[in-house]
Amino acid sequence: MKYKVLVTDKLDKEGTELLKKYNEIEVVEKETLKGDELKKELKGYDAIIVRSETKLTRDVIMESEGLKIIARAGVGVDNIDVQAATEKGIVVINAPAGNTMSTAEYTFAMLLALARKIPFAYYTTKYENKWDRKSFKGVELLGKKIGIIGLGRIGTEVAKRSKAFGMEVLGYDPFVSEELAKQIGINIVPLEVIFKESDFITVHTPLTEKTKGMIGKEQINMMKKSVRIINCARGGVIDEYALAEALKEGRIAGAALDVYSKEPPFEPRNPLLDAPNCIVCPHLGASTSEAQFNVAIEASEGVINYLLHNIISNSVNMPSIDKEVYDKLKEYIVLSEKIGIIISQIIDGQIEEFNLVCKGDITTKDLSLLSRAVLKGLFQSFLGDTVNYVNSISTAKSRGIKVSETKEDINTEFTNIVGVKIKSNLEEIEMWGSVFGNNKGRIVKYNNYYFEVDPNGILIFINNEDVPGIVGKVGTILGNYKINIANMNVSRDLKTKKALIIINIDGNITDEVVYKLQEVEGILKVKIVKL
Numbered sequence: 099m100k101y102k103v104l105v106t107d108k109l110d111k112e113g114t115e116l117l118k119k120y121n122e123i124e125v126v127e128k129e130t131l132k133g134d135e136l137k138k139e140l141k142g143y144d145a146i147i148v149r150s151e152t153k154l155t156r157d158v159i160m161e162s163e164g165l166k167i168i169a170r171a172g173v174g175v176d177n178i179d180v181q182a183a184t185e186k187g188i189v190v191i192n193a194p195a196g197n198t199m200s201t202a203e204y205t206f207a208m209l210l211a212l213a214r215k216i217p218f219a220y221y222t223t224k225y226e227n228k229w230d231r232k233s234f235k236g237v238e239l240l241g242k243k244i245g246i247i248g249l250g251r252i253g254t255e256v257a258k259r260s261k262a263f264g265m266e267v268l269g270y271d272p273f274v275s276e277e278l279a280k281q282i283g284i285n286i287v288p289l290e291v292i293f294k295e296s297d298f299i300t301v302h303t304p305l306t307e308k309t310k311g312m313i314g315k316e317q318i319n320m321m322k323k324s325v326r327i328i329n330c331a332r333g334g335v336i337d338e339y340a341l342a343e344a345l346k347e348g349r350i351a352g353a354a355l356d357v358y359s360k361e362p363p364f365e366p367r368n369p370l371l372d373a374p375n376c377i378v379c380p381h382l383g384a385s386t387s388e389a390q391f392n393v394a395i396e397a398s399e400g401v402i403n404y405l406l407h408n409i410i411s412n413s414v415n416m417p418s419i420d421k422e423v424y425d426k427l428k429e430y431i432v433l434s435e436k437i438g439i440i441i442s443q444i445i446d447g448q449i450e451e452f453n454l455v456c457k458g459d460i461t462t463k464d465l466s467l468l469s470r471a472v473l474k475g476l477f478q479s480f481l482g483d484t485v486n487y488v489n490s491i492s493t494a495k496s497r498g499i500k501v502s503e504t505k506e507d508i509n510t511e512f513t514n515i516v517g518v519k520i521k522s523n524l525e526e527i528e529m530w531g532s533v534f535g536n537n538k539g540r541i542v543k544y545n546n547y548y549f550e551v552d553p554n555g556i557l558i559f560i561n562n563e564d565v566p567g568i569v570g571k572v573g574t575i576l577g578n579y580k581i582n583i584a585n586m587n588v589s590r591d592l593k594t595k596k597a598l599i600i601i602n603i604d605g606n607i608t609d610e611v612v613y614k615l616q617e618v619e620g621i622l623k624v625k626i627v628k629l
Contacts, residue, residue, distance in 0.1 A: 101405045102142060106130055107149035109171055113394030122406060137161045145401045147171060148178075156182040167191065167404050171397040172384065174304075175414055175483055184415040191400040191412045194484070195251065196392030197384035202255035204383045205300055205330045208354040209244075212326050213237050213298075215352075217377050237297075237324075240264040245296030247312075248331065249274045249284065249497075250484070253302035257284050268292055271497070272442075273477055275450045276523055278498025286448055293320040298328065304482030305332035307628070315340040318350065326352045330383045333358040342369035345376055352376065356383050413488040423463050430460060430516055433531045433539030434468045436553040436629055437518050438475025440529065440541070444559055444625045447524030449476075451500045458514030461505040466491065469503055472518050512542065547589035547598040555584070556607060557627040560599040563620040564590045572599065572621075575614050581605060596622075 105114055105127045117125045130151040131139055140146065140162045147169040148154065154168060159182040168178055170192040183190045211217055214236035222228040244260045246253050249271035257267045261283045269284040270292050279286045289312075292299060299321075303309045313327070314337035327350065329336050338359060344350045354377040358368055361381060370376050384390070396412070403409040424431075434454075454469045473490035485493050494501050512532040519528050530543035531553070541551040551557070562568050569588060576583060585602040607626055615624045 100124055101144040102126065103145040103147065103401060103405075104128060104140065104143045105147045107151045107171075109147055109149065109397070110390045110394035112391050113147070113171065113398040116395060116398045117402065120402060120406065123402070133158075140165065144405060145169065147397050147401060150174070150177055152177065154178045154183075159183050159186060159188065162186075162188075167401055169193075169397040169401050171196075171393040173197065173484065180415050180483070189404060189410055189413055190415045191397070191404075191410070192414055193393040193396035193400070194412060196394075196396045197386075197389040198251045198255060200386040200389035201252050201330060201383040202259065204356070204386075205252070205256050205302075205328060206259045208328050208330060208356065208377060208379075209298060209300065209326075210239075212328065212352050212354045212377055213239060215375075218375075239298075242266070242297040243268055243295055244298040244300065245270070245287075245292035246284070246300055246302065247271075247289070247292060248302035248480075249279065250302060250481070252331075253300075254282060256300060256302065257282055265298075268296060272480055273449055273494070273497050273499065275498030276448050277450070289317075290320065293317050294322075296325060297322065298326050300328040301331045301335050303331055303335060303480065304484050305334045306479055306482040308479040309335050309482070311335070311337045313337065313341070315343070318344045321350060323349060324351050326350070326354070328354045330354075330356040333361065338368060338370055342373040342376075345370075345373040355379070356381055410488075414483065414486045415488070423467075427460060427463055427467055429533040429537050429539055430468055430514070431471045433533060433553070434471035434516055434518075435475035436539065437516070437529050437531055437541070438472040439478070439629055440475075440553060440557070440627050441518065441520055441527055442476045442479050443627045445520060445522055445525065445527050447522030449499055449520060449522050451502075451519075451521040452476075452494060453502045453504060453519040455504045455506055455517035455519060456515070457506055458512070460514045460516075465503045465505070468516060469501065473501075476520075515542070517543075541600075544598065544600075546591045546594075549587035549589045549598075549600060551587050551600050552585060552602055554602070554629055556603050556605075557629070558599075558601040558603060558607065558615075559623075559625040559627060560601070560615065560621060561623040562597050562599065562618075563622065564595045564597040565620050568597075568618065568620050569599065571618050572601070572615060575611065575618070576601075576603070579608075579611050579614075581607060581611065 101122055102124045107130050114125055117123050137158050145167045149171050156179045159179055165188050167189045173192055173194050175192055180190050215234040219234040222230055243266045245268045246257055247270050249269050260267050267284045268287050269279055270289050276286050312335055318340055352375040355370055356379045400411050403411055456465055470487045470490045473494050474485055474487055477485040491501055515530055515532045517530040528545050531541050533539050541553050582604040583601055584604050587600045590597040612624050
């Protein structure tokens, strides 16, 4: 059988040459294709390998005929509609490891250039004929504190290089255990400590709803005047207008940016292009011969393994499972992911242990499917599309989180029930869910509180003293701000004399409303959960 593979976006030649070694594979190379041209061309291909320029949108994917696998020669898959591919049964893979070293080294190059003001000195010497040694006094790295936000592959490599330069490494990542961080020599701290104490701050997170604008005016105001900020990860993680303003006003010492919220950053003109003490480069983090070689080889090997050997590697969508098993578990898979999303927004501290507990006839199936779903939901707010059903368990283990699954004969009124037990360095949380006869997933227990919660939309979790009047005050505050209550669940723990209120609301909720709720006497904690 002959497989037809379309390669676009100028993949490194070593990748295409690897594909051409196989007589079973026919390789067609094209320039970047768009819209109707791409739809027309794609029909009849078994595989396509792209970089970032080709946009595989829902309508393009749905009109493809015979497409079995999409390979992204790189990490991010935001140019691919993964959900549409999953619906059509197309495997999507990426090349997550290929540019790790290049980006880590590039980050450190930016850090050094910023510390010693090299680009600015270079410009005045070469283009202004100035021998100016006084204006470009820099700082040493030895003994300085570097705050690393995001401790995945790249962030960890940056940490290792920082230690080699004698820096003290502060790290923030809610999904790296303290034990693992200590082995690398990283001191895990809250974000506020990163902002207040660091001499250098570097960002290594995907762009998600949680990380978008995570460094803004409020955070910059916490920082030292001598701080220097580096972003070689994703544009939009830093509020560019707030950063530009801080640079112009001299409230921070400098910044180095390789990524922007809109690329290229010229129309409209990004304010950082005109900000002083700011190094700007055109997204070069993975632009090394080695990185381009590595991602081309990794993507091509993934296509070869799938087409010729039926082996899936680096998949970013649902792994292949028996249809009967999927039909039996699909509602529990959806519910499990939602439990993970909820816990990620209410738990405090560094997650150390994860245990999935199940009861009922679902225990005869592969429970790892449910574990994968919970962990995907747990990680996605911070790690974005870098975590998926395929790699969520390995992601947890690589970050020092202990993962286990238990089948228990639990005394419960539910035929099938899924429980998630998560331990952090600060607290332990249990959350249980079940699917009712109408295929509606519900949260039925949280720690020692029982109820029936619809895990959709926006939820308010309120921990409070079990005393009269609190429910009325909560309702009054929400009413004053025109926030409609769609559903309210109240449960109490008679032993601790504490209560929990969970409210489904219509619309959104502001920080001002949360502050008003927290001011109510007897309310201990307020958490907002968005699903």
